[in-house]
Amino acid sequence: MQQTRVPMTADISNEKGLLAERLRPSLKTENLLLGSAYKIWNRDLLQWRTSHKFHLILWGPPGSGKTTLARMLGEASNLSFVTLSAVRDGVKEIKSAVEKNPGSLIFIDEIHRLNRAQQDTLLPILEYSEAWIIGATTEAPTTELSAPILSRVRNIYVSALNEKDIEKGLIHSLNFLKLNDSKFALTISDDQKLTEQTIPKIAKMSGGDLRFALNLFENIIHCKTEDEENDVYKNSLKAFTNKNHYDFISAMIKSMRGSDPDAALFYAIAALDKGEDPLFILRRCIIFSSEDIGNSDPQALTLAVSAYRAIECVGMPEGRIPLAQCVTYLASTLKSNKAYLAIEKVRNWRVQAEENGYSIQPPIELTVKGKDKYKYPHNYENSFIHFEYLPSEVNKIKQQEKIAAYLPSDYGVEFKLKSRLADLWKNPKKMNKKV
Known part of the structure; x- marks a missing residue:
């Protein structure tokens, strides 16, 4: 049965924006900076604020204080402060910002989203300090x-x-609401629950992201029932776990493996819309093209690498087009993991050999010293000559197992490879005919 309780606060979400934004530290409240951001402000950025400015990249996990530090530098400098985002802004917007605000401070969020060509447009700005x-x-x-x-x-x-530090930030937000919001009212039990249970719980869930913690705290204090509060925790945990970063990509890969191009593209675009780096998606496609398609369609790897390069060249949002081409092709084409499975097979041969004290040195005919004994396959019919290329002891392990490491599938190009290998090695000594 759903338990009803008095909400901790009335609706305060429309009063000057979200709580995380209302509590963002400024020059007047720089003592509210937490974690490494506090040390960086008073140590690494002291020179920037007092005597010598420099171009700067702030990098680190979400909710650690990067944007806050940039805004506070804007306050301290008395320069025009222009905010751009590489997710939506490109060369045109960057050039326009500099032209309209020469000598200003240009803050570019998600700067890694700029492709190499777009990054090049920053070079003269950086070189001649047209803007900071x-x-x-x-x-x-x-x-x-x-x-x-x-x-x-x-x-x-x-x-x-x-x-x-997260707990400090949440306690400050609680005190802020008590002092600054007349609608915020707590019973003694609610206040105790927030400080002793809710705040520590959110801190553990936050993963070091203060913005996430404040947003979750704001959602919790609006809940009217215990069941609603539990649902907020459950959904927030799913939305923020480190694993979730890969959930959509994992679903995309499994959909491609299952030959469902619609589902694969859906998850790829969902990940993209939620802020995933398109190059990360394409890196997974490159791996997939070898791991799950392999030699059944060698063109898949070429396409995946080309799509990656295409996004580097054109950037976003146009980059979604080659990404879509790549994902739908990989999902639609033939599949084979035989090359991938062969990796562990041959690795196991090496491990067995070394554990038994066997040599894994290549036959002398294959080394530089054995060049006079080496028989050049192209001098023979079908460009093949029978020879045991594995180290002799490793070859014995292979023969004991009575199975090859690489076993081509019956699909696509790989079927042709399988047929060729079968013909060559079925009766290999008959193939030693010179041409």
Whole structure:
């Protein structure tokens, strides 16, 4: 039976925006900075604020304080502060911002979303300080930003908050509501529950993301029943777990493996719309094209790599088009994991050989020293000559198992490979005819 209780607060969501935004630290409340953001403000950014400005990349997990630090620098500098997002803004918007606000502070959120060509447009701005650039990213700059960009900026890592810092932020938000919102009323039991149960629970769920914690806290205090509160916890946990970052991609991969292009594309676009990096999606496609398609359709790997390069070239939102082409093709084409399975098979041969003290040194005919003894296959019919290419002891392990590591499927190009290998090795000594 649903238990009814008095809500902790009336609707306050329309009063000056969401709680997380209302509580964002500023110059007046810099003491509210938590975790590494506090140290960065008073140490790494002290020079920027007092004597010497520099272009800056703030990187770290969500909700760690990157945007707050950028905004506070804007306050401290008395420069025009322009906010852009690489998710929606490209070369045109960046150039326009600089032209309309020369010498301003340009904050570019999700800066890693700019492709290489778009990043190049920043170079003269950085080089001649046409504006001061501050970028924010959740990705490592050394892997996502070009070398010319990296040589012109300073990278500062903003680490995730610990549970104690999250609890401090939540307690501050509770006190803020008590003091600043006349509609916010708590019973003694509600106040005790918030401080002793709710806040520690949210801190543990937050994963170091203060914004997530504040948003969840704001949702919880609006609940009118215990069941509603439990549902908020349940849904928020599912939405925020680290695993969830991969949920849509996992579903996309399984849909491609199941040859359902509609479902695969649905999950790819859902992930994209929720903020997933398109290059991350394509990296998974590249792996899939070898792991699950392999030699049944070698074109799949070529297409996946080409789609990755295409998005690097054109960026978003146009990049969704080659992404869609890639995902639907991979889902529709033939499947084979035989090349992937062969990896562990041959690795097991190596392990067995070394555990038994066997040599895994290649036959001398295959080494530089044995070049005079090496028989060049192209000098023979079908470009093949019978020879035991494996180390002799490893070949014995293979013969004991009576099965090859790579067993081509009966699908697509791989079926042709299977037929060729069968013809060559069925009676290999008959194939040693010179041409």
